[in-house]
Amino acid sequence: MKIFSLILFSLLCSILCAQQDENFIAYSLSSSERLLSTGGRNSAGLFNLGGITAIAGMIYDEKSNDIIIVGRQNNGQPQITLDDLVVALRSMMVYKDPPLVSIDRTPETAKTGKQKVVFRGHIENTKFGYDLLQADITLKKLALDLTASDIWGSKSYFTNVKERYLNNDSENVIGSRFWFKIQGRPAFAAPKDAGVFTIRELKLEVNTEILYAKIDGKEVEDLSVTQDEEGNLFAQQITSNFSELSLAYPEIGRVKTLLDLVSLSRGLEYFPSDIDLDFWLKEFPVKRFETDSEYDLLTNKVEEKDFKNRMKHIELNGGIELQLLAIDLHAGDVSALKKIVLQSRPSQKSLSWKVSLSCWRIQRCQLLERNPVLTSSL
Helix, strand or coil, rough: CCCEEEEEEEEECCCCCCCCCCCCEEEEHHHHHHHCCCCCCCCCCCCCHHHEEEEEEEECCCCCCCCEEEECCCCCCCCCCCHHHHHHHHHHCCCCCEEEEEEECCCCCCHHCEEEEEEECCCCCCHHHHHHHHHHHHHHHHHHCCCCHHHCCCHHHHHHHHHHHHCCCCCCCCEEEEEEEECCCCCCCCCCCCCEEEEEECCCEEEEEEEEECCEEECCHHHHHHHCCCHHHHHHHHHHHHHHHHHHHHHHHHHHHHHHHHHHHHHHHHHCCCCCCHHHHCCCCCCCCCCEEEEEEEEEEEEEEECCEEEEEEEEEEEEECCCCCCCCCCCCCHHHHHHHHHCHHHHHHCCCEEEEECCCCCCCCCCCCCCEEEECC
16 A cells, blocks of 8 residues: 655745735724723724735834734735734744644544644634634645646646556655745845834745655655655646635635734834733633544545556545744835834824825845844744
8 A cells, every 4th residue: 555645834924915006004903902991892993903904014103102013905815803813923922832733643543534633822712723724624635636626727746646656667655745935035024123024025835845755665765865756746836826726715825814923923023022912912812713623534545557457556645734934034124114104193092094105115125134033943
């Protein structure tokens, strides 16, 4: 029996396209805390960050000791909630444990057909954790050919592997996992002592990592000399068509949004340390959203005769993990963002307001020194 393990690996990621002259939205955490504490829970935009669906970054207003989140409202993107933000902040700042979801085998999986759902970062029983789990399931189904993969006009990983084993004499076994990383230049900007943190536009690519290999019946010790051609092809297809994939399966695009929020928590490390976040880190009640503790083992398998009329059994199964990887920061003329946001605020009590950023471009940031500021948690 040939068993191929597939673990889809996703990293901290975020997207924001500031291609045109458009209004942004600013949202005050200080005003939202005041409204929640004084009976203003029915205020428009309170629980959905003023309508922001794509995070641009945040600024710190020293005069009012306020953190202001800046972003855009893009049609078709799911809303971002206060619950989402608080779960992300607590995972990094309280529990020191980056959000992660994985579906893992147990010693009983072969008998029960069930796998254990593992959450880290205390995201279980939250909408945040539920959404990451749904992305996990969708990505697995796409790779295993259990849901339509022709939205990008290509075959699934399972189909490619099956065809290779049925159409040649190979008895080689390769087990791979796939993970996302930032393509090209790093994605964040946080000039020292400026009170500004921005998320630049970024692109993702998918890499294939071989976990084990057996070639000509012998286990390969140096995996760097081995190639998973079907895995590389599948990774390239996802990289080239990720935008279309996210539109067809919104739960996949949702991952980027949620991990944008995680990046904000890392950005807060470069704001003054005396900012009072106790309400968000300790008091704000996050709504309970039931998440599964077990999930059926997703498997695709086939028994077919190969080109020499020999019966072959091929099986793939796997999961996804979402973790943070090290990234560098950029510096540049992002201080203008802070000035524009603060000057456009109607009053110090405003919860959210529109901001004209027609002449501001995050993507023109300059590269900082090579030492990564956001460090790996792996």
